[in-house]
Amino acid sequence: MTGRLLAIAYNTFREAVRDRVLYNLILFAMLMVGASLLVGQISLEINRIVLINLGLTAISLFGIVIAILIGIGLVSKEIEKKTLYTVLAARPVRRWEFIAGKFAGLVMTLTVNALLMSVGFFAAVLYVSHGLGRVDLPLLTAIYFILLEFVLITALALLFSTFSTPIFSSIFAFAIFAVGTFSEDLRGFAQMATGMTRWVMSGAAYLVPNFAALNVISRVAHDAPVEPRLILLNTLYVVVYTGAVLTASVWIFERRNLK
Template sequence: MGRVIGLVAYHVFKESVRDKVLYNLVLFAVLMIGASYLIGQLTAGQDVKIIKDLGLAASSVFGLFIAVFIGVGLVWKEVDRRSVYNLLVKPVRRYEFIVGKFLGLALTLAVNIAVMAAALYAVLGLMTWLQPGLGKAAVEAPVMDPQLLKAFALLYVQLLVVTSVALFFSTFSGPMLSAAFTFGLYIVGHFNADLAHFDSVVKSQAAGWLGKALYYALPNLAPFDVKAAVVHGQPVSATYVALTSGYGLLYAGAMITLAVIVFSRRDFK
């Protein structure tokens, strides 16, 4: 079972490399290096803060686009190219196919996030080397702050949730609709906390309950965002990271399970 999942995952990763998905890392590196020079001229000594903000925001955007645009095509492309028929006649179970697809994209995202984090640290290191007084000016948090890794870790788990949602839609819908649904849920996921308190703004008890139900059913993505906190050197506890990551992994697991159910019921005859 594990071997088959591993093979499917490996092929997803290989295909993303062949499709030049990792080229975005070059764009990221150019953006960071270019920005580190330009921002120094514009920001009244706030280079470090803004480079950190920019690095984390760019990682978030690039990661989101990869998760959505590759995620929505994971299953649909196989169906569209009819290669799914060849796959399913082989000893590949449907759940192995789905889980393998998810893990393949998770691997691609892990490589992306790891390289982006390394590039951000490299640019910060370069800035410190070129401007020795920079460390003293960064009063809120150290320039090479290891806390940034917590932001990257939570960003990665958030992207796994988004990938699982995209993969779920991909099992029964075309790429355009799946992308629209996934982006929609991404946006809703950032306003989710409002649903929890919906009962305080409406009179109807039923509407309040519905708000609560949606709050639990839809992904809650806002807690994954600790970018501002780590940049300002505010503490983000390991417990918080663990609890939020746990929620994300469980939610992604639930979505993958739903994807397996839908895909298992599809008739490819």
């Protein structure tokens, strides 16, 4: 089981790495970090704040775009190109193993991608701050939260990919990311409403993924600490939410006729 899952994950990773778009995005992200250095030098007082905001936001957004663009095709593209037939038809591969392998492969890709971007980012911070110290540790937490974001959005893109076309999947995925970014505002609105509306809005607010809680970029840019409790809660939240989304993906995919 593990061998098959790892083989599928590695193949997904290899496919993404051999896809030139990925290299371009990494390069583009590096350019963004370079630009942030330039901006940082112009505004003398706040150079570090601008650099951290811009750098981490670039790492996050590029990862999200890659996660969605690749994620939405993970299953549908394999069905469309019929590559899935030679994997599921005559190999002892269970459908859940295929989903789990695809998910793991893309998360692996995004992690490697984010780590490469992070190397460039820390080099830029080192350049601006003339050194790295304990004060920079929260940056690692912010990057960890960005990785959690990737895990969540990959699971969602994969879910859409199991039943929808790539175009609709990308619309759904970007929409849910946008709504999830403002999920705390949604919860605020729900608190202000009354009666049935309050229940419905609260339900919707808690159902959409809470990307807002995973964004601590501006906090770490201002050297504010990130409490260990938030790290724990965010980790648990992403594990549970991703588990539920992957279970739903498997449930749908297990029942699908692969025509």
